[in-house]
Amino acid sequence: MTAATNNPGKGEGQKVGVAILGLGTVGTEVLRLLNEKSEDFERRIGGPVEVVGVAVSDKSKPRPNVNPDLITDDAFSLVQRDDVDLVIEVIGGIDYPRRVVLEALRAGKSVVTANKALVAAHGAELSDAADSSGVDLFFEAAVAAAIPVVGPLRRSLAGDTVNKVVGIVNGTTNFILDAMDSTGADYQEMLAEATRLGYAEADPTSDVEGHDAASKAAILAGLAFHTRVTAADVYCEGISKITAEDIAAAKSADCTIKLLATCERVVDEDGSEAISARVYPALIPRRHPLATVRESFNAVFIEAEAAGRLMFYGNGAGGNPTASAVLGDLVAAARNIVHGGRAPGDSTYANLPILDFGQVRTRYHIDLHVDDRVGVLADVARTFSDNGISLRTVRQEGSDEGARLVIVTHQALEKELEDTVEQLRANDAVLAVNNVIRIEGMDV
Ligand code: HSE
Numbered sequence: 001m002t003a004a005t006n007n008p009g010k011g012e013g014q015k016v017g018v019a020i021l022g023l024g025t026v027g028t029e030v031l032r033l034l035n036e037k038s039e040d041f042e043r044r045i046g047g048p049v050e051v052v053g054v055a056v057s058d059k060s061k062p063r064p065n066v067n068p069d070l071i072t073d074d075a076f077s078l079v080q081r082d083d084v085d086l087v088i089e090v091i092g093g094i095d096y097p098r099r100v101v102l103e104a105l106r107a108g109k110s111v112v113t114a115n116k117a118l119v120a121a122h123g124a125e126l127s128d129a130a131d132s133s134g135v136d137l138f139f140e141a142a143v144a145a146a147i148p149v150v151g152p153l154r155r156s157l158a159g160d161t162v163n164k165v166v167g168i169v170n171g172t173t174n175f176i177l178d179a180m181d182s183t184g185a186d187y188q189e190m191l192a193e194a195t196r197l198g199y200a201e202a203d204p205t206s207d208v209e210g211h212d213a214a215s216k217a218a219i220l221a222g223l224a225f226h227t228r229v230t231a232a233d234v235y236c237e238g239i240s241k242i243t244a245e246d247i248a249a250a251k252s253a254d255c256t257i258k259l260l261a262t263c264e265r266v267v268d269e270d271g272s273e274a275i276s277a278r279v280y281p282a283l284i285p286r287r288h289p290l291a292t293v294r295e296s297f298n299a300v301f302i303e304a305e306a307a308g309r310l311m312f313y314g315n316g317a318g319g320n321p322t323a324s325a326v327l328g329d330l331v332a333a334a335r336n337i338v339h340g341g342r343a344p345g346d347s348t349y350a351n352l353p354i355l356d357f358g359q360v361r362t363r364y365h366i367d368l369h370v371d372d373r374v375g376v377l378a379d380v381a382r383t384f385s386d387n388g389i390s391l392r393t394v395r396q397e398g399s400d401e402g403a404r405l406v407i408v409t410h411q412a413l414e415k416e417l418e419d420t421v422e423q424l425r426a427n428d429a430v431l432a433v434n435n436v437i438r439i440e441g442m443d444v
């Protein structure tokens with residue numbers, strides 16, 4: 001938290017030199033807006049902002065709207081130049097941007113990044129480098145793009161105790177689940193639709209398997225609980241196993257299914273605290289504010305001791321919304337460059353342990369295909385009770401080929417549920433465990 005150097009500032013009216021690393025959708029928008037609104041930026045900052053270099057991987061690619069003198073493929077040299085005060089990293093990936101951003105921070109340049117994977121994997125190292133040089137490291141765009149959530153957690157809620165952050169932080173998966181919910185179509189069909197409309201990438205793995213949301217959960221949990229959390233600390237399941245039948249079952253329980261990033265402070269009976277960060281598709285009641293988040297929108301729901309419940313909603317992806325967050329950070333960092341000082345760095349003093357996933361407590365919706373004969377229901381119910389799990393509802397639908405049992409539990413530990421499911425799978429009368437979906441948000 002303590003800066004090794006005090007930044008006195010360049011002084012009112014002095015120029016802030018900016019290097020942009022990466023000229024994809026976001027980098028292009030950032031450059032366009034900086035050029036178009038240069039007078040506004042100057043007034044907001046107290047000195048002019050000038051883009052003095054743009055690093056790209058392929059210099060030969062035609063870029064009609066960019067001054068060719070700005071283009072370089074040597075990002076390492078660019079970030080060290082004396083005329084660069086501030087670096088915007090919008091490259092993506094982890095290893096290469098990590099090395100360039102570290103180079104920039106060590107050279108005393110403030111950094112604004114939109115790179116969630118980088119921050120979630122190496123945030124501590126980057127933050128330490130920023131602290132050592134006394135410069136700023138901002139990453140509002142790394143979580144839910146235009147939606148201000150990093151700033152509120154870092155600043156507005158710094159005086160409160162955050163107990164829970166639950167977010168829909170991936171637009172692709174929200175689009176797919178929402179489309180499944182409104183059309184009744186299956187996952188593959190709606191994934192194809194998301195790809196056709198440009199929401200899903202050619203390789204959708206990172207989105208649909210929850211990795212993108214897990215990076216964002218790590219960042220949110222770290223900020224909310226003043227603890228270092230990496231993506232590797234986040235339990236992660238995606239949406240690719242969600243079926244049209246699951247969505248229909250959720251509907252009949254007056255719920256919908258959302259991919260949730262849940263960050264929670266857990267206090268055990270003896271008062272000791274731990275935190276949990278997890279991503280998985282979950283049933284939530286339709287009355288829950290997050291259930292109203294449709295299409296590819298994102299939202300983050302926060303519960304804090306004094307503030308109560310807050311919800312932040314909006315565009316969580318795309319060139320313009322991401323550029324909005326990057327430029328907000330740019331203004332904050334540039335003001336410090338002109339007027340002196342720096343924003344507080346990472347607050348990780350609490351250093352809370354990460355709860356083992358087996359110790360997470362939630363409710364479950366279990367869909368079984370069983371033999372329809374005497375004693376099977378009692379046998380299944382006994383497996384739950386033997387593992388200490390109390391049942392809330394049990395619904396049976398008969399068919400020619402056995403019966404479908406849909407069971408909803410009261411709160412139980414993941415470990416208890418895992419043992420139960422293992423024993424159910426070993427039971428000859430259980431023909432299939434169709435799906436196990438967690439239930440969140442019942443207390444809202
Ligand atoms: N691919 C992400 C999404 C946006 O679908 O929300 C970038 O994190």
